[in-house]
Amino acid sequence: MNIGEVAQKTGLPAKTIRYYEDIGLVEPQRGANGYRFFAETDVHNLTFVQRARALGFSVDECRNLLDLYQSLDRASADVKAIARGHLQQIEQKISDLQSMQETLSDLIERCAGDDRPECPILGSLSQS
């Protein structure tokens, strides 16, 4: 398979697939013309990474998950540890964002939003 077809199948942009090769996530063969040639396992691995990325795992975490996936004597505890760490980060982000959201939506509600200059949003940002 050429890169375009793989892009279609995985939903990943060709640019991204080349990048993943650069950083060693996949190692496609090369044809006589220099074109990359992807085997089914390459496509499978790319799909794996794409799903993990969609769950918010960093590329480096994806690499570790992929390594675990490919090692037959893995322990599910190792996978679970990575996932737990990531889940914690997600929950931290959610809570940070929620506190921003609360503050911000409160300020927005209290802002008239007309053509006058008075504004509680600016007031809150500038208050000494």
Next chain:
Amino acid sequence: MNIGEVAQKTGLPAKTIRYYEDIGLVEPQRGANGYRFFAETDVHNLTFVQRARALGFSVDECRNLLDLYQSLDRASADVKAIARGHLQQIEQKISDLQSMQETLSDLIERCAGDDRPECPILGSLSQS
């Protein structure tokens, strides 16, 4: 005031303050020795930016908010528009993260986390 004192007062690292000067968010004076000299208004503006950043506004949005803050004939509607746009992004992120969280915590629950290789997390990422 020298940059160190400003860093203390605002809580921003000196590096960040220099960066903010680079991109034109503040324009401190310079002393005869080449040191930056910050006036009270500079400190005030930096504090403003620091608070806006804490609410998740991008540096560019901060610049716009600062401009509005400094313009006497501003309309609060313009401020509100920026804040609303940002709030929407925050809410989008929260919802994305929440869906990741749900999927992930479900998978984690179902993973034994022992020394055996079977793992629903990897299974879910690799299922064709």
Next chain:
DNA sequence: CTTGACCTTCCTGTTACTGGAACCCTTATG
């Protein structure tokens, strides 16, 4: 033979900084 759709590499830009090197200024101390 040419055209258009692919593919290739390489370089730059993005966001918001952070770390570090190499060097200058000021003040206190032995």
Next chain:
DNA sequence: CATAAGGGTTCCAGTAACAGGAAGGTCAAG
């Protein structure tokens, strides 16, 4: 007076995860 500590300065590189674009090679069809 030399020096050492603790400021400050500039500039360059690196981070994460790609995206955009230029310049050029390849392939199938008409």
